[in-house]
Amino acid sequence: MACQPRGADQGSASEERNGNRQFYNPYQELNLPSRSLYKLPASPEFLFQEEAVAQRRSWGENLTYYTGIGYLAGVSGGAAKGFATAVKSIEPTDTLKLKINRILNGSGHAGRQIGNRCGVIGLMYAALESGMVAARDTDDVINSVVAGLGTGALYKAASGPRSAAVAGAVGGVLVGVAVAGKQALKRYVPI
Structure with a gap:
């Protein structure tokens, strides 16, 4: 007697024969398509409502x-x-x-x-x-620009105060341009 998969006998409707291969579909007896059982949500799921409100x-x-x-x-x-x-x-x-x-x-x-x-x-x-x-306790453009200023100044702090000030200004301007560009893209480019 040949070994068979558990739960399947030779005359079972849950087993399909294709040449020498046997395909077992455990959901065939439920009359449900297997794809509908595994539909995952497209958006993230949150445990608390506060997490869902924060877009960050x-x-x-x-x-x-x-x-x-x-x-x-x-x-x-x-x-x-x-x-x-x-x-x-x-x-x-x-x-x-x-x-x-x-x-x-x-x-x-x-x-x-x-x-x-x-x-x-x-x-x-x-x-x-x-x-x-x-x-x-707020998320706005000011946080990003100040972080850019601080990053530039902190990164070049060892080179002296003048280099730190210039790097801080460059960092703040770059972040400001990036944030403004992102907002313009959101507003004028349809998705």
């Missing part, structure tokens, strides 16, 4: 998001910069193996270096923005 990521998600985006953007840009520098430094007497080695080393080195810097900037920005939201 949590501080941990923010930290992960901005750090990851910063690192990814930095690695991509750094690898491109390292690739261009390595291609310029190739000498006519280099073998193919040496050329490939120069390109890989240049791309990897610059990518890691710039990626780490951008990841740290993203980490500081996320921490400052989440701190501002917690301190002010």
Whole structure:
């Protein structure tokens, strides 16, 4: 006697034969399509109503998001910069193996270096923005701009007060432009 799947006999309607394969559908006897049983909600589900009202990521998600985006953007840009520098430094007497080695080393080195810097900037920005939201108990543009100012100033603080002030101003302006651009996209570009 041959082994059969549990709960299925040879004449069962829940078993379909297709060549040498047997397909078992446990929902066939219920007369329900299996796809309707597994329809998942399209929107997130919240335990408390306060969470559903807040249209914002949590501080941990923010930290992960901005750090990851910063690192990814930095690695991509750094690898491109390292690739261009390595291609310029190739000498006519280099073998193919040496050329490939120069390109890989240049791309990897610059990518890691710039990626780490951008990841740290993203980490500081996320921490400052989440701190501002917690301190002010409101989520608006001011939090983002002040976090940009603080991030620039904090990142360049070791270079002196003048560099910190300039970097803070640049950070605030960049965040202000990004927030304004995001609001313009929301308003004028249909989704």
